[in-house]
Amino acid sequence: MAAANTESRPRLRIRLPGRAGTRQRLEEGGNPEGGFRPHLGSLAFLAPGAIWLLAITVYPLVATARNSFYDGTATNFVGLRNYSDIFSTASILVTFRNNVIWVLVFPFLVTFVGLVYGVLAERIRWSTAFKTIIFMPIVFSATSSALVWRTIFDLDPHIGIVNATVQTASDLVSPPGLYPIDSSAGQTVNGLASSGVGPGPGGTLQSTSMVSAGDVLTLGLIGINPATLKLAGAQTAFVPSPSPGSVTGLVWRDFSATSPDARGQVLPDEVGFPGLRLTLTRSDGGSAGTAITDSRGNFHFDGVGSGKFLVQIDARNFRSGFTGIFWLGTQSLTPTSSLNQTARALLSVPLVDVSMIIAYLWIWAGFAMVVIGAGLATLDREVLEAAKMDGAGEWQTFRRMTMPMLAPVLIVVLVTMLINVLKIFDIILNMAPGSSQGDANTLALAMYNYGFTGLGNWGLASALAVILFILVVPAIVINLRRIRG
Amino acid sequence: MRHVKRIGMLAAAAAVIVGVGACGGTSTTNSPSPQAQLGGSVTLWAEWTGAEQRSMEAALQPFEQSTGVTVNYTSKGSSISAALGSAIQGGAPPDVALLPDPGTVQTLAKQGSIKDLTNIVGSLASNYGAAWNQLVTTNGKLYGVWFKGANKNTIWYNPAEFAAAGITSTPTTWEQVIQDAGTLKASGIAPFSLCTDIGWPVADFWQNIYLKTAGATSYNSLATHATKWTDPTVTTAFTTFGQLVGQASYLYGGVRGSLDNGYPVCADKVFPKPGATPQAAMVFEGDFVANEIISNSANYTPGNTGTGGATCTTDPSKTPCYNFFSFPAPAANSANSGAVQGAGDVAIMVKDTPQAQALIKYLAGPQGASIWAHLGGFASPNNKVASSAYPDPVAQAIAKALVNATGFVFSLDDLQGSWEKNMWQDLLNFIKDTSAPNIASIQATMEQEATAGLGH
Numbered sequence: 001m002a003a004a005n006t007e008s009r010p011r012l013r014i015r016l017p018g019r020a021g022t023r024q025r026l027e028e029g030g031n032p033e034g035g036f037r038p039h040l041g042s043l044a045f046l047a048p049g050a051i052w053l054l055a056i057t058v059y060p061l062v063a064t065a066r067n068s069f070y071d072g073t074a075t076n077f078v079g080l081r082n083y084s085d086i087f088s089t090a091s092i093l094v095t096f097r098n099n100v101i102w103v104l105v106f107p108f109l110v111t112f113v114g115l116v117y118g119v120l121a122e123r124i125r126w127s128t129a130f131k132t133i134i135f136m137p138i139v140f141s142a143t144s145s146a147l148v149w150r151t152i153f154d155l156d157p158h159i160g161i162v163n164a165t166v167q168t169a170s171d172l173v174s175p176p177g178l179y180p181i182d183s184s185a186g187q188t189v190n191g192l193a194s195s196g197v198g199p200g201p202g203g204t205l206q207s208t209s210m211v212s213a214g215d216v217l218t219l220g221l222i223g224i225n226p227a228t229l230k231l232a233g234a235q236t237a238f239v240p241s242p243s244p245g246s247v248t249g250l251v252w253r254d255f256s257a258t259s260p261d262a263r264g265q266v267l268p269d270e271v272g273f274p275g276l277r278l279t280l281t282r283s284d285g286g287s288a289g290t291a292i293t294d295s296r297g298n299f300h301f302d303g304v305g306s307g308k309f310l311v312q313i314d315a316r317n318f319r320s321g322f323t324g325i326f327w328l329g330t331q332s333l334t335p336t337s338s339l340n341q342t343a344r345a346l347l348s349v350p351l352v353d354v355s356m357i358i359a360y361l362w363i364w365a366g367f368a369m370v371v372i373g374a375g376l377a378t379l380d381r382e383v384l385e386a387a388k389m390d391g392a393g394e395w396q397t398f399r400r401m402t403m404p405m406l407a408p409v410l411i412v413v414l415v416t417m418l419i420n421v422l423k424i425f426d427i428i429l430n431m432a433p434g435s436s437q438g439d440a441n442t443l444a445l446a447m448y449n450y451g452f453t454g455l456g457n458w459g460l461a462s463a464l465a466v467i468l469f470i471l472v473v474p475a476i477v478i479n480l481r482r483i484r485g
Numbered sequence: 486m487r488h489v490k491r492i493g494m495l496a497a498a499a500a501v502i503v504g505v506g507a508c509g510g511t512s513t514t515n516s517p518s519p520q521a522q523l524g525g526s527v528t529l530w531a532e533w534t535g536a537e538q539r540s541m542e543a544a545l546q547p548f549e550q551s552t553g554v555t556v557n558y559t560s561k562g563s564s565i566s567a568a569l570g571s572a573i574q575g576g577a578p579p580d581v582a583l584l585p586d587p588g589t590v591q592t593l594a595k596q597g598s599i600k601d602l603t604n605i606v607g608s609l610a611s612n613y614g615a616a617w618n619q620l621v622t623t624n625g626k627l628y629g630v631w632f633k634g635a636n637k638n639t640i641w642y643n644p645a646e647f648a649a650a651g652i653t654s655t656p657t658t659w660e661q662v663i664q665d666a667g668t669l670k671a672s673g674i675a676p677f678s679l680c681t682d683i684g685w686p687v688a689d690f691w692q693n694i695y696l697k698t699a700g701a702t703s704y705n706s707l708a709t710h711a712t713k714w715t716d717p718t719v720t721t722a723f724t725t726f727g728q729l730v731g732q733a734s735y736l737y738g739g740v741r742g743s744l745d746n747g748y749p750v751c752a753d754k755v756f757p758k759p760g761a762t763p764q765a766a767m768v769f770e771g772d773f774v775a776n777e778i779i780s781n782s783a784n785y786t787p788g789n790t791g792t793g794g795a796t797c798t799t800d801p802s803k804t805p806c807y808n809f810f811s812f813p814a815p816a817a818n819s820a821n822s823g824a825v826q827g828a829g830d831v832a833i834m835v836k837d838t839p840q841a842q843a844l845i846k847y848l849a850g851p852q853g854a855s856i857w858a859h860l861g862g863f864a865s866p867n868n869k870v871a872s873s874a875y876p877d878p879v880a881q882a883i884a885k886a887l888v889n890a891t892g893f894v895f896s897l898d899d900l901q902g903s904w905e906k907n908m909w910q911d912l913l914n915f916i917k918d919t920s921a922p923n924i925a926s927i928q929a930t931m932e933q934e935a936t937a938g939l940g941h
Contacts, residue, residue, distance in 0.1 A: 071940070072902060072903050085937050088933075088937075089907070089933075089934065089937065090930065091906075091907050091910050091934075155738075155741070155742070155745045156745075182738075182739070184738075184739055184741055184742075185675075185733060185734065185736070185737075185738050185739030185741070185742055186732070186733025186734040186736070186739040186740070187734050187739075188734075191734060194671070222671040222672075222673075223670060223671055223673055224673045225672075225673035225674060226649065226672075226673060227762065228673070253673075255650075255671050255672050255673070256651065257648065257649055257650065257651040257672070258651060259651065260650055260651030260652065260668050260671070260672070261668070326741050326744070326745065328745075329741065329744060329745075330744075330917075341926060341930060433744070433745055433747060434681060434682035434683035434684070434747045435681045435682070435683070435684070435743075435744040435745070435913050435916075436744070437683050438683075438684070438906075438909075438910035438913065449906060450903060450906075453906075456903065457902065457903030457938075460903055
């Protein structure tokens with residue numbers, strides 16, 4: 001197996017012909033003449049590139065490092081204060097947490113998905129079409145992809161397709177009532193009770209007084225929009241006359257625009273609640289009949305017999321529909337409510353991170369698939385067939401032969417994606433809604449925000465850049481080693 | 486380029502000047518004939534570009550015509566304060582500049598980099614309330630003349646929704662705001678659409694509450710961090726704010742929906758585009774909300790009556806209206822009710838030339854401001870600018886609030902340097918949890934961040 005590994009390596013090694021060529025030329029041209037002159041010549045050729053490199057890479061690097069020890073305007077030396085600020089400010093520690101989440105989750109996830117796609121693409125019929133579709137997101141700008149995904153995950157089910165899908169399924173299982181309250185927006189059934197009616201058991205509302213046959217009840221509700229009632233066909237409220245042997249009554253919108261503070265009186269500009277499902281309950285809680293209000297809000301329970309009753313407005317009238325999951329919100333997936341602010345900043349995993357990782361996976365899975373697919377195509381078929389001849393099953397071949405042979409490619413993808421997410425920036429800026437920006441913040445975004453928006457703090461932004469640079473260096477070293485072979 | 490624009494502007498400006506004359510605007514500035522021979526030129530820097538620059542150039546037309554002075558206008562964008570600072574140190578500073586930041590005016594005045602205007606402006610200083618002149622006075626000398634103001638003291642409401650809830654007069658105390666919110670909720674509409682975005686609208690809201698509960702003096706003290714963020718006045722502001730945002734059912738979509746409410750989407754919830762219905766009755770943000778409302782539909786009429794005297798409708802495709810009321814103070818703090826949070830541009834003189842002096846006098850008078858007021862998108866703190874100069878009752882009311890301001894403060898968050906964004910984040914954390922322990926924790930965090938961010 002080890003042999004198979006080393007055998008496959010040269011094929012996969014990335015060669016830099018220009019570089020090797022330069023080395024060769026230097027060796028060939030340098031030796032016969034000896035002395036310094038040829039070096040001067042090559043230095044002259046190197047100079048433009050070297051100056052360019054100095055100007056746009058080395059100088060900014062040094063200047064940034066210098067600024068990181070200076071104040072916001074980069075004029076006064078402050079020593080390590082920027083660094084101590086970074087590690088003592090909860091809102092900046094959040095960026096480290098998010099970078100860790102991205103680095104731990106994303107490279108492995110995208111490599112795995114890329115591997116699955118790569119293997120799949122080799123085996124299915126329409127593989128070119130499949131690969132094209134999977135690869136397509138990479139040609140879109142990250143900004144537009146982020147905006148598309150922001151819409152996909154939108155809180156409002158009328159906009160976000162994810163919530164719309166959940167809503168459709170949810171409405172099938174538990175349809176919302178005729179007058180749904182939005183419990184996620186802080187509305188309660190009890191908040192609807194206005195006059196003659198109060199909280200009942202199990203999310204119902206019930207009359208505050210007991211009634212018997214021949215009585216007339218008026219139950220006033222508030223907090224429902226007139227447009228909703230109009231849609232349900234509501235007409236002017238009307239108090240029914242008593243009827244012997246029956247419990248009659250009215251459920252109406254106890255709110256008048258002409259006297260907004262008047263409660264409990266049925267005023268001429270108030271309308272009934274149509275379509276409400278009511279239950280007449282005995283004192284022992286048992287049902288003595290059901291009724292539905294008409295367009296004027298009237299109801300009647302006939303032939304109720306003797307005894308005292310309560311009129312209950314069923315909970316299903318107000319059942320809250322699915323109002324969306326805040327996919328781009330900052331609610332933590334880990335329980336952190338009992339922690340202090342710093343611990344919370346370090347340990348919570350906001351949902352918006354997960355949503356953004358999904359979106360970013362969509363963008364980059366195609367790249368991983370193509371690179372891994374290229375690796376798969378160069379695998380030595382003879383070795384794989386030999387393994388099968390020796391009796392290895394499909395999974396065994398994959399696990400014990402393909403994977404090790406593919407390892408160098410997988411590591412290239414992994415390291416490339418690691419560097420990619422260490423400096424992740426645009427998807428967060430464009431996908432997370434404003435209020436989630438702080439909790440979804442990463443080092444690169446914080447660096448930009450401190451450096452280039454608002455009043456700016458060049459010192460702090462430079463210190464963040466230096467830290468980011470230090471974090472990226474190991475990944476770069478690994479990649480360079482791999483390239484050198 | 487600019488000259489081409491100017492020629493184009495000439496006709497429009499001339500028409501406007503006639504309009505101002507008809508409105509009976511009192512011209513207390515330069516009478517044309519004595520200064521007609523003045524000639525020469527003056528350089529002017531301001532932040533305005535695009536449409537605002539054209540409006541400014543139109544506002545300067547009468548000055549150029551009556552004095553023969555050519556105004557060389559240069560737009561410096563939002564970086565004007567920094568640009569002026571470096572030009573004064575070693576460059577070619579303008580003769581006159583309009584700065585959006587009275588703090589810079591104070592700094593430059595103390596450095597002796599700008600001229601004392603006390604004698605030049607003279608009695609024209611009475612065109613501004615004491616609150617305005619005080620902002621640009623150092624050691625008893627006046628260094629600036631206000632030209633343009635912005636009002637962030639505005640709670641916008643949909644008049645049709647107020648009518649549907651039977652609210653006939655707008656609230657004048659914070660308690661009435663909360664009470665009316667209860668009435669609106671009972672009528673079946675979310676009282677407030679709370680703008681959160683990345684936190685700046687929450688900061689604007691909170692700052693208004695702090696201004697109205699603690700007063701302008703405390704406000705300015707907090708802005709410079711002379712008052713600590715752990716101060717009881719800060720706690721009071723949070724608790725007062727909590728009376729509204731602590732009631733999730735007073736906010737459109739509750740806390741969750743508020744956190745999803747960026748600007749200008751939050752304004753659209755109250756003033757939707759045709760085809761939608763209002764989801765909330767009120768929204769707080771500055772006078773710039775009016776632009777968003779009008780861009781949603783040209784049907785929106787300023788004031789409490791629809792087009793042609795029709796009743797305001799909630800349906801934006803019919804006769805919808807928009808209006809605002811001034812952010813009220815709690816009844817116990819009624820002394821602060823006239824304090825206004827906002828922004829403004831103040832004219833300063835860097836070089837003392839006759840032309841610069843003439844321009845300062847012109848800007849202190851009502852003539853130029855009246856022209857821009859006619860063109861729209863403008864409010865002047867100058868009390869000589871006639872109410873009739875403004876195109877509609879809402880613009881008049883915005884300007885009137887500026888003129889009558891008993892105290893005027895600038896946005897506090899913009900003075901916080903690099904911790905401004907942390908402050909926004911802290912205020913968003915408050916929206917998520919308005920409990921007393923969280924307020925205490927947020928105050929402690931803010932104090933630490935302010936100390937680190939401001940270095941004192």
